[in-house]
Amino acid sequence: MTLETISAARSFGGTQCVYRHQSRATGTPMTFSLYLPPQATGGTPLPVLYFLSGLTCTHANVTEKGGYQRVCAELGLILVAPDTSPRGEEVADDDAYDLGQGAGFYVDATEAPFETHYGMYSYMIDELPELIGASFPADPRRASLTGHSMGGHGALTIALKNPSLFRSVSAFAPIVAPSRVPWGEKALAAYLGSDRAAWRRHDAVALIEDGARVPEILVDQGTSDSFLERELKPELLAEACAAASIPLTLRMQQGYDHSYYFISTFMEDHLRWHMARLLA
């Protein structure tokens, strides 16, 4: 697999890079950012945290506004931020911001016109970890997931479905039950079709109800998030985790909204929380 370097910039003694590669999962070029901390030259493979972004985002939103570089440099943690969908003129799209390019929902689409390129689930569980392991001093046995909103949905569902691949999972303002909210109902119908049984395999609350387990979950959620009641519904995750005895730390952060000001405020907590579990 060939990686094309798009940019590389020194940051807190490490390097903030952006790469592009041809993806077999999407059949398109895919771009991701990767922060390589200073410890990367030490000869010991480093743990990796994947940050999955939300609707309308590329790799760039968290890279430029997430504020993770200083703490990743201190901890010796690689952070990888993939794009949120395949992109290109030949890739199916939609005029709305919450479907199509920039809104891949981390599923493998089965429905036309999206099934040709929208392979974001396979990209995340197979191709990207393999590429990172082969190209960087990363320890494939020490990988974790976090994400925001649609990306929080991606992090939770991918971790619940693949507990042997990812050691820990957290999320910022995640869509916890896409089968039961407008963003998710629209996207899952378009990508997976009308059979709601297929949706349950990409719905964190439904996965937990159906027996999927992770050791614990950390979620931060702003109380002034304009999407809180209609799209996010963290209380549904709290109910499912309680019923399944999954320890959930759900922190309702007073006055915070859905933006990267919220994410960057609590990013350090998430990095340290994951690092403790990646080193355990």
Ligand SMILES: N[C@@H](CCC(=O)N[C@@H](CSC=O)C(=O)NCC(=O)O)C(=O)O
């Ligand atoms: N109508 C808005 C909605 C887009 C938006 O708020 N996107 C969020 C993620 S929402 C859930 O996945 C986001 O992260 N935006 C990028 C940013 O840098 O803030 C719109 O179209 O703007």
